[in-house]
Amino acid sequence: MRRALVLLTILGAWAALATADGGGPSPxxxxxxxxxxxxxxxxxxxxxxxxxxxxESVVIGTGRxxxxxxxxxxxxxxxxxxxxxxxxxxxxxDNLVLATWVGPPSTRFLLVDARTFQIRGRVRLPGRxxxxxxxxxxxxxxLIQYLGPPNAVYQPYAVRAFNWNTLKLDPGSIVxxxxxxxxxxxxPLARTGSASGWAYTLYSRVKxxxxxxxxxxxxxxxxxxxxxxxxxxxxxxxxxxxxxxxxLELRRGGRTIGRMDTKTLKVG
Amino acid sequence: MLVAAAVLVGTAxxxxxxxxxxxxxxxxxSHDGKVRYVTRRAGTGTLAEAISTKGGVIRRSxxxxxxxxxxxxxxxxxTGGLARNGTRLIVYSPRQQTTRFVVxxxxxxxxQSRIALSGNFGFDALSPDGSVMYLIxxxxxxxxxxxxxxxxxxxxxxQLYPGAIVxxxxxxxxxxxIPMTRVGSADASWAYTLYIRPNxxxxxxxxxxxxxxxxxxxxxxxxxxNDLSHVRMRLRGGSLELRLRxxxxxxxxxxxxxxxx
Numbered sequence: 001m002r003r004a005l006v007l008l009t010i011l012g013a014w015a016a017l018a019t020a021d022g023g024g025p026s027p028x029x030x031x032x033x034x035x036x037x038x039x040x041x042x043x044x045x046x047x048x049x050x051x052x053x054x055x056e057s058v059v060i061g062t063g064r065x066x067x068x069x070x071x072x073x074x075x076x077x078x079x080x081x082x083x084x085x086x087x088x089x090x091x092x093x094d095n096l097v098l099a100t101w102v103g104p105p106s107t108r109f110l111l112v113d114a115r116t117f118q119i120r121g122r123v124r125l126p127g128r129x130x131x132x133x134x135x136x137x138x139x140x141x142x143l144i145q146y147l148g149p150p151n152a153v154y155q156p157y158a159v160r161a162f163n164w165n166t167l168k169l170d171p172g173s174i175v176x177x178x179x180x181x182x183x184x185x186x187x188p189l190a191r192t193g194s195a196s197g198w199a200y201t202l203y204s205r206v207k208x209x210x211x212x213x214x215x216x217x218x219x220x221x222x223x224x225x226x227x228x229x230x231x232x233x234x235x236x237x238x239x240x241x242x243x244x245x246x247x248l249e250l251r252r253g254g255r256t257i258g259r260m261d262t263k264t265l266k267v268g
Numbered sequence: 269m270l271v272a273a274a275v276l277v278g279t280a281x282x283x284x285x286x287x288x289x290x291x292x293x294x295x296x297x298s299h300d301g302k303v304r305y306v307t308r309r310a311g312t313g314t315l316a317e318a319i320s321t322k323g324g325v326i327r328r329s330x331x332x333x334x335x336x337x338x339x340x341x342x343x344x345x346x347t348g349g350l351a352r353n354g355t356r357l358i359v360y361s362p363r364q365q366t367t368r369f370v371v372x373x374x375x376x377x378x379x380q381s382r383i384a385l386s387g388n389f390g391f392d393a394l395s396p397d398g399s400v401m402y403l404i405x406x407x408x409x410x411x412x413x414x415x416x417x418x419x420x421x422x423x424x425x426x427q428l429y430p431g432a433i434v435x436x437x438x439x440x441x442x443x444x445x446i447p448m449t450r451v452g453s454a455d456a457s458w459a460y461t462l463y464i465r466p467n468x469x470x471x472x473x474x475x476x477x478x479x480x481x482x483x484x485x486x487x488x489x490x491x492x493x494n495d496l497s498h499v500r501m502r503l504r505g506g507s508l509e510l511r512l513r514x515x516x517x518x519x520x521x522x523x524x525x526x527x528x529x
Contacts, residue, residue, distance in 0.1 A: 058326070
């Protein structure tokens with residue numbers, strides 16, 4: 001465990017550097033904070049000593065452990081933003097994805113029954129992937145596939161869909177069909193979702209406007225919506241997203257600084 | 269349900285005076301209620317965790333070689349091992365030959381010290397500052413009920429204080445019985461434990477955890493063993509109340525130890 005903590009400290013430091021220097025788009029894995037189940041009553045957390053992973057569900061409000069299991073290997077709860085948002089849990093609360101660190105040479109994912117902790121599926125994908133989102137019923141997992149050299153910062157990436165029923169990646173990538181040739185770059189900073197399966201992620205880019213990546217996790221489509229600011233300054237890291245009715249609100253310090261209509265994708 | 273089963277078996281067959289340890293969900297909660305400490309078996313060792321009760325976040329974790337549980341202190345599932353001032357957490361491994369204790373810093377879960385005692389010991393209580401640990405030293409008695417001594421241990425040195433902690437009013441009385449439930453004073457300087465005996469009525473063991481003194485108070489409440497397993501205690505003002513299903517069976521004055529029914 002001590003060795004793992006050292007490793008995590010090192011990796012944590014790497015993540016912090018990456019954030020400051022404009023590193024790759026993967027926020028990495030979470031050990032300890034975990035992800036909260038829909039309804040807010042349970043928290044799923046992973047701990048690892050590097051060789052074995054402990055997965056636990058903890059009752060929020062009492063701190064009692066509801067369920068626990070062990071997996072061989074190092075798996076964590078996937079982080080989906082550098083703001084600390086964790087993911088991996090389907091909206092129906094039935095499925096939880098655990099991931100290894102991004103390859104090379106490969107990246108592994110586990111699909112776990114969130115109630116029994118039985119493994120429902122496992123996959124090893126050649127290449128470098130990180131978890132991005134999961135469909136409400138857990139059948140589709142969205143991944144970030146890194147396309148640049150392994151240690152490159154600000155490398156291009158593609159959003160890919162993985163089908164847990166067939167254990168295969170869908171061909172091609174999930175692109176904004178309005179701008180199919182635009183390269184995906186940027187760092188995810190904040191995330192929120194909707195009951196209908198949309199995942200909204202705020203990305204920052206160097207010397208470019210920040211944008212919202214709107215991913216429809218049910219229908220495998222995505223849209224990139226530029227925000228009306230010239231640059232992604234440091235302040236953008238403090239922006240949080242909220243869905244209210246048909247509006248995505250961008251809030252900073254309790255104040256709404258931008259709105260996006262979730263139907264028309266128009267920003268006001 | 270498990271606790272109830274243990275109590276029933278204990279009553280009938282003479283269960284040990286120490287309930288042992290617990291692994292898993294329950295653990296022990298800090299005095300302010302903000303952190304729950306649990307231990308889990310993990311491979312060949314133990315995973316100790318500090319979990320935020322409000323948010324369920326695992327604040328700290330530590331892997332310990334060997335199996336160490338959070339001390340159970342009564343058969344109603346009461347747990348202990350955490351000093352009132354939050355500076356020490358004791359976990360231990362009960363064994364017939366050697367009992368091993370690990371003293372952890374609750375804030376970091378780092379190991380402060382390890383203590384190995386020759387013999388069969390169970391955890392009983394901790395002084396408010398965690399400097400003195402009280403133990404049940406189980407003595408083998410093949411021809412009768414299990415007898416035991418209450419011992420005090422200096423946590424800093426890992427050494428037992430000489431002699432047993434006895435009620436000086438009855439120094440020759442053998443300690444027997446099994447602990448059913450426990451309540452402590454707000455400052456943790458007193459630990460009151462209700463014991464039942466196979467041959468004899470129930471009594472409350474009042475342990476002064478800073479003065480290394482103890483008093484045994486017979487409580488003739490006339491309840492059967494099954495009812496006794498449901499008796500709970502509470503401190504109100506200067507009184508210790510023994511209650512069963514919402515009714516007060518007896519009250520003990522915590523200064524004079526006078527029992528009123």
